[in-house]
Amino acid sequence: MLSSQELVQFRRDLHSYPETGWCEFVTTFKVVQKLRSFGIEPKFGRQIINPEFVAGRNEKAVEAAQKAALDKGVSAEFLEQMGGYTGVLATIETGRPGPVLAVRFDMDCVDVQEALEAGHRPFDEGWASTNPGHMHSCGHDGHTTMGIGLCSWLVENKDKLCGTIKVLFQPAEEGVRGARPVAESGVLDDADYFFGNHLGFNLPTGTISPEPGLFLASTKLDAEFVGLAAHSGADPHKGKNALLAAATATLAVHGIIRPVQETTALNVGTLHAGQGRNVVAPNAFMQLEVRGETEEVNSYMREEAIRKIKASADMYDCEVKIVKAGEATEFKPDRKAIDLVYEAAIPVVGEEMIKKMDLKLGSEDCTILLRRVQQRGGVGTFIIFGCETKAGHHQRLFDFDERVLDIAVSFYKNLVPMICGFK
């Protein structure tokens, strides 16, 4: 089993080359290599992704990432085996009948430029991001490392276990894009138990939260308006103004009438439109998201957003194409799974370090995997591993207390035998 030092080293290696969602070619390669070093032959890439459900994938970025992967030493053969997709699933078969337990870790980074300045530990110590504009500022490098740590333990201890343990390294969690195509690949359909986790969240190192609160269901949408250019000083009325359509849509989406009794959120985050100052803008592209406390409320928000975008396009005689770019569902953990977490956590951190949280924000596509498992009779939940951070999630100065790596692995060392123990 990997030592604390080895875990830290692996995490820092990941940190030094972060990759954005759907572009985790080098990361996938590193995980597969490491698993193979343990004697595990995992599934990866296209084998665990249903392409039909892939959303929010930038083909140009994917292509560039593949080229960069070649430069970083990933073989063309391996890339071909990936089939253009990232992510890894390690399956540890004990050979004994028993339940299927799945644990999910995510592996993508955020599109933020890491602080390359003195005082920021990754920079000072030489393991800051070398991929400009990309940074592991959400801690997924830590998550992936926890998964590797867990696998190293599983391999050495599978004699004492029964059933099957699946360790998923999921791509593209940011933007809640990766879970759906993994779910739809069916690779977790036999899971009886399912757990996901996140580190940080303003809890001190050493705390574990078996009940984080509420994640919001969410839908991410891209809207592309197509109008018609015209000279604004000569015959602007012959154009179709996509910028006005998009500006109208932006305001209308922000004016959606909100339910009073349920939590909701929305944002039009980006808008890019137009070709020149004196040209009626024939093009506009906007990225937005809606969220809701329940799937039902999120659907209301999504359908209202779509209604308003379409009407805005009609208003200016433009065409509009609306594409889903990501999704998460509401978080409905099972009591049975929560109780297991409590039980497994106490020996690791002590009762007083176990915190029930009351989050009511953010979204996690782990909810999509959990729902899939639940729909087939399984149970599961989501765990927060508290740890101090140097700055908030997604900030350029983010760094986390690496002691959390050991804590998480220890937790899973307790949890796994509770489910797949061989008696």
Add this chain to the structure above:
Amino acid sequence: MLSSQELVQFRRDLHSYPETGWCEFVTTFKVVQKLRSFGIEPKFGRQIINPEFVAGRNEKAVEAAQKAALDKGVSAEFLEQMGGYTGVLATIETGRPGPVLAVRFDMDCVDVQEALEAGHRPFDEGWASTNPGHMHSCGHDGHTTMGIGLCSWLVENKDKLCGTIKVLFQPAEEGVRGARPVAESGVLDDADYFFGNHLGFNLPTGTISPEPGLFLASTKLDAEFVGLAAHSGADPHKGKNALLAAATATLAVHGIIRPVQETTALNVGTLHAGQGRNVVAPNAFMQLEVRGETEEVNSYMREEAIRKIKASADMYDCEVKIVKAGEATEFKPDRKAIDLVYEAAIPVVGEEMIKKMDLKLGSEDCTILLRRVQQRGGVGTFIIFGCETKAGHHQRLFDFDERVLDIAVSFYKNLVPMICGFK
């Protein structure tokens, strides 16, 4: 033939009881009585109106005006003969073959409260409006009087004339509502020559303008939005917000992309919406208008307005009913008619008092009648009789120099024989 004094007296009588468009029951009665006193039996009301094309008619106001007319001494029998509609057509048949000449005067007032204060002549002399909220502040009382003066002369001089002279007293010019249903009744379809006129327009008394410039084609629209009420503190998202739809429509209409090379205008003039502060507004009613230098440009403006109103309703899942409440077309006078006006005007006011104007504003539904006549081979134009006014048109202190009445009648005394002279 009526003397100057008699003309002034008739005008002031009209002024003291002004009636708004489609409500000119008393005015119609007075005109018919006066014509009968000349021995003319005119057509009136339903006989000269095609109800299918009536727009912008407030049924409640019409009903109230009919009741008021009974109080003012109009007989129930006469009201019944009117068939619910106002307006008069006096036809003077000379009995001799010759052209058909039609002249149009309008008879409705404006929805303005006349100044009832010292210094305002109609008030000082006791002939100010006795119909609250209504005032002849556009001079149509003068126009009607000119028509009466012309008829009094025609009756006495028809031996020297040939052909037919039709004098139209048109209802509901304000809001450009009355011309279309008169045109569609067909009563002017045989006209070879057609003239309309207006007094005032910032020209000194004694001037005549045979070429006023440009009137804008225009469409008046009413839009009624229907949504669904809901309690805004409990479940606002169950409502359908007609106020938001109408506010969106208002801004969108005002944002219509305007042609650069043609004159246009638009206005959302009124908006009334909602039932209470804490109720999602289920209702909204807006009145708007568009204008354009040509019929084509006006149509563009109208269709864009309709597109935007409909899309706004869709945006909030509301229904909307859009109704045409009035219309005027572009002004295309005939050179032949203009030349006749020049010729007839010179002896009346002298060459130096004849002014070519360059108006590029306002709308006149006389254009609808002119177009009808032109479509059947006739010619025509529109004349401005300059006269000083105490305040701008539609103002509460409006009053005009009554010498214009004689000038206009004298002009027509010159014009008629040039067309229908018996040689």
Add this chain to the structure above:
Amino acid sequence: MLSSQELVQFRRDLHSYPETGWCEFVTTFKVVQKLRSFGIEPKFGRQIINPEFVAGRNEKAVEAAQKAALDKGVSAEFLEQMGGYTGVLATIETGRPGPVLAVRFDMDCVDVQEALEAGHRPFDEGWASTNPGHMHSCGHDGHTTMGIGLCSWLVENKDKLCGTIKVLFQPAEEGVRGARPVAESGVLDDADYFFGNHLGFNLPTGTISPEPGLFLASTKLDAEFVGLAAHSGADPHKGKNALLAAATATLAVHGIIRPVQETTALNVGTLHAGQGRNVVAPNAFMQLEVRGETEEVNSYMREEAIRKIKASADMYDCEVKIVKAGEATEFKPDRKAIDLVYEAAIPVVGEEMIKKMDLKLGSEDCTILLRRVQQRGGVGTFIIFGCETKAGHHQRLFDFDERVLDIAVSFYKNLVPMICGFK
């Protein structure tokens, strides 16, 4: 003490002549008369209202209501004593030292036309509203009756009590207008205990809820925009368009960025603007409200609304006057008071009929009175008396199960001695 039948009779009398907020002249008169019949001489009108804090008062409606009161037999002298204001405070002094207990009932109606149709009991039995456009469709007639019932009991039982009991009949609860000026009059400043209540709320008759959940803090605002008229077909750019300013404000207010973690609500409920189709609208009037789970969040919403309204006026070079038309604060009941309610309710309805509710909607200006009492060291809460209704609150078919009157009085008969019992 009044019998059940007498209570019902009093309630139906109130129901037959409902009066809107700040107009409860007849209602005040009836309450005072009844109290005097018990031997109580209450304070009323101007004596319990601080006019400086009166909001949302329509002076024309108040004047008309006073005239109608004269017609209904209220003496001119009594009206003069009221000083233009409504509301009653009955103070029962026991003459023995002890705590001050205050209970509040509201007395105004809703601006809804009652269903005057067969099948609606008040109509069938002849006690439906005779005040057109006004209806006790929220049950305040019941509340006032409960207060009268309580007073009738207090008078007969004050020998067994100590301290002081104040029974407040508050005007203008709808629109959350009346509480603030009563609070600011200081008449409840010595209260040690304070209770308010409401009937209905979808709970069965016989239930009592000592913990209703959340009422939202709320601010009601009126915004009046003043622009400048201009002729839309001639020189619209010389006007200042108040309708566009108000439409912009409407959409901007509905687009206020909402906190994710706290409950909020908002509504622009009415908008009336403009003078005519072809006039640039120089006037616009809008009524709106914001709400928030806490006073802090409500303040955020209010300040954002004000910012957006002011910027909208600036955008069109208009003036705007924003006036507060009502307010409620967040609901922060005291555990001590809640416990007393539990204790007093059990003997009346039995433990199984006591329901903790989780409302998260609506606003109650009773919160303003409660806050005032708490700021001076008192405690209090708000109670729901469940009762079946024929239609939702504020609906034209609303009617309630009158058994609730007895239940409420019985409850207070238990509660009062727990606080002011003379031992």
Add this chain to the structure above:
Amino acid sequence: MLSSQELVQFRRDLHSYPETGWCEFVTTFKVVQKLRSFGIEPKFGRQIINPEFVAGRNEKAVEAAQKAALDKGVSAEFLEQMGGYTGVLATIETGRPGPVLAVRFDMDCVDVQEALEAGHRPFDEGWASTNPGHMHSCGHDGHTTMGIGLCSWLVENKDKLCGTIKVLFQPAEEGVRGARPVAESGVLDDADYFFGNHLGFNLPTGTISPEPGLFLASTKLDAEFVGLAAHSGADPHKGKNALLAAATATLAVHGIIRPVQETTALNVGTLHAGQGRNVVAPNAFMQLEVRGETEEVNSYMREEAIRKIKASADMYDCEVKIVKAGEATEFKPDRKAIDLVYEAAIPVVGEEMIKKMDLKLGSEDCTILLRRVQQRGGVGTFIIFGCETKAGHHQRLFDFDERVLDIAVSFYKNLVPMICGFK
């Protein structure tokens, strides 16, 4: 004097390396070299530009253009002499007293990618643009060539002339940016006569229009909004949404109330805002323009646009910086100058090929230079040299009939002696 063939060759050379406004380093170099070959030592760059009035200059593009100029063989020394600015002024002093005549030609290209496809003559013949994204698709390569042709004739004929002839090669006409800083440098302040010209405009080759009609005064504006980022799923209300501010401004600018009687135009052409889907957008940048038939109307439009942009920023508590990025004024030619053009044109193309036009669109910053000359007592106008084009101005398939080069030079050969003839 240059032959037709030499003119064509020079034009094609310019065409093959087009440079956008403020970036005409290679073009300036070519013009200076050519003038030097005639024996003229012109002023250029910083010598004829007042930097204080430079607008719409992209410093990054200027830097890149200077680097590219070095690659194209422009010496570092020459670049240094330019002082960072482009444009050339050739002054031909006759040595004899007489009037100062100035003629202006523009030299920048449009930001359009030229069609690199068979059938497009410049491509087929190998002189299409080699500067990607840039193209002489407005004919300024032709204008510059005309100026060179004129200079070559002046040098050879200055013995027959008196006074001074100034030939200006103006940078940055597109976006109406270059005229103001040239005007403010004062180099044309002594001009008694001033002429500018444009080729094309849908007139056949061989026509000359001494009276093109109306150019619109125009102001170009950039608006940069600065807000504050926040996480849209956690605490969006802590952000300041620059995207909503800019969308509001876009719609409000398009809703500016337009005068009815004067021609106006406006356009928000581009909008770029936001950093990510789930981030409250802290940034927005928009480019817009307004136009008006007169300087007064254009000022109204500009001030209204600024008012609306500022109010939109206030509405969302954002900062906004509004910068002027270009300007043109109304076109007020002098009768004396127009008559000279008629007189000079007739011998060149014949009376029947001289066309009075009635344009009412577009803007030309030549109006800024003309106004400067007029303010100091000079006269001038603007001439259209008709010529067939393969596609509309600013289109990727634009090409023009090169015979217009000779026609223009011939015209000036007639015009110059009419003003500066040595008698």
